Amino acid sequence: MxxxxxxxxxxxxxxxxxxxxxxxxxxxxxxxxxxxxxxxxxxxxxxxxxxxxxxxxxxxxxxxxxxxxxxxxxxxxxxxxxxxxxxxxxxxxxxxxxxxxxxxxxxxxxxxxxxxxxxxxxxxxxxxxxxxxxxxxxxxxxxxxxxLLKLEKTIKKPYSAEDMEALRSSCTTLRDRALVEFLYSTGVRVSEAAALNVGDIWMDRKELIVYGKGSKERRTYLTDSAKFYLRRYLQVRGKDEGVSPEEMKELPLFVTLDRPHGRLTVAGMQYMLRGLGKRAGVKNVHPHRFRRTIATDLLNRGMPIEQVKEFLGHEKLDTTMIYCTVKEEGIQASHRKFA
CATH class of the missing domain: 1.10.150.130 (Tyrosine recombinase, N-terminal domain)
Incomplete structure (x- = not known):
């Protein structure tokens, strides 16, 4: 009662x-x-x-x-x-x-x-x-x-184009630039990125396989920029560590800057990106925001929402919709086209 x-x-x-x-x-x-x-x-x-x-x-x-x-x-x-x-x-x-x-x-x-x-x-x-x-x-x-209670929903914003350029220009090492390009290009979760080895990347095809939540396998892709910086980073690492390309395949994709160059952990990636955000003057810099940004950009460029869902490895379309922020000008253009 x-x-x-x-x-x-x-x-x-x-x-x-x-x-x-x-x-x-x-x-x-x-x-x-x-x-x-x-x-x-x-x-x-x-x-x-x-x-x-x-x-x-x-x-x-x-x-x-x-x-x-x-x-x-x-x-x-x-x-x-x-x-x-x-x-x-x-x-x-x-x-x-x-x-x-x-x-x-x-x-x-x-x-x-x-x-x-x-x-x-x-x-x-x-x-x-x-x-x-x-x-x-x-x-x-x-x-x-x-x-059943109505809870206030806050829109989590992706990086703007200006934010992305500020982050890129503030990178002080090849590793950091390669990581920024990689996270944006692939839309992988930070835990997925931290678990990858060099041999998981098919550089010539600009593709890789990641194992997401529930060990579900999905394919994702590298942009030309991500491929360029990732390849340069791995070439410099190989020379620095004195290992052959075949030996490199067994090593972590991203490693610490200090010797003995252990695998860069989730916490390590988060820490690096927070420092990068401070140098770039971009607030709230964290790995997951790159995932939100590429999803939003793909949607705004015309990729069907169903394909964005598969790209992110989501089970439900509702989850994908939460990630994506449709730009107002895109809505306006579509209204003029279809109304």
Whole structure:
């Protein structure tokens, strides 16, 4: 009954408030009224049922492992599920939509977790409950009620042409320039780039195979510029390290500048690009933004969205749409052409 009252209040205020004010009202209501009235649902804390819940978590992780989810992803799922259970102090089967809205509100209002981060964490929880439903361990997914809330969406901008030129001109080593061109050209995830070896590149064909999420294989491509700087970088490396072209094939594609030239890790790439962004005067420089930029550029140049989806290795078209920012002038030109 209380939940219905709160929903009615929020719905009544929708015409009067913007999205930020509406979210604030929603969070405050569910924080302040959580557990105030117990009529049709119990809000008392129950025993956590650790053995049973832990068994369910292990089963869920095993199912994700079976479809080749990365260890880092599994740790994120585990951390969020246990964080939620520890916070609410309830057994899984007793957790309601009200509980999760309360959890969501506390995370946002008192711990100041970003909305985008909270959305990701709720996605982990929803995936967990969907698994429990499939295995007939619970009857419903309480996260679905949280998902009905209207959350403010922020558009993550790709690099502009000016940003890209500033980054290119600020590169101080061949490696850095080759990495910038490579990330933009291929649209690979940073973890995919860090895992590549020299032998994975078919330089003459300007192609490579990467293994994305779930070990799914996909083909991607080098631009002429990416091929040029990558080849120069590898030639200089080969001479510097005194190895033959055949021996180079077994080495990491990108390595540290300092000897003994170990594989450049994900953290290493992120660190290098942050420094490059500072020198170039470009804000928010990180590897994933190159992926967003090439996707947007391909779409604006006329590549069908279905092909952009395959290029990025996305399972769902909706994910691709989130990545791509269609330029206003492109919409205007299409309107004049088709209207």
């Amino acid at each position: 209380l939940e219905k009252i709160l929903e009615n209040v929020i719905n009544a205020m929708v015409p009067c408030l913007d999205s930020g004010q509406l979210e604030k009202l929603n969070n405050v209501l569910y924080i302040e009224f959580h557990g105030v009235e117990v009529v049709e649902q119990c809000t008392e804390l129950a025993a956590t049922g650790e053995d049973g819940d832990e068994a369910k978590i292990r089963m869920f992780l095993a199912s994700k492992k079976a479809v080749n989810r990365q260890d880092a992803t599994l740790r994120q799922y585990t951390r969020e599920i246990r964080s939620m259970l520890g916070f609410l102090g309830k057994r899984l089967e007793d957790i309601t939509g009200m509980d999760l809205r309360y959890y969501y509100g506390i995370m946002r209002e008192r711990r100041h977790i970003k909305m985008s981060t909270m959305q990701t964490r709720l996605h982990y929880l929803s995936s967990f409950w969907d698994f429990l439903i499939t295995e007939e361990l619970v009857h419903s997914n309480p996260v679905k009620k949280v998902g």
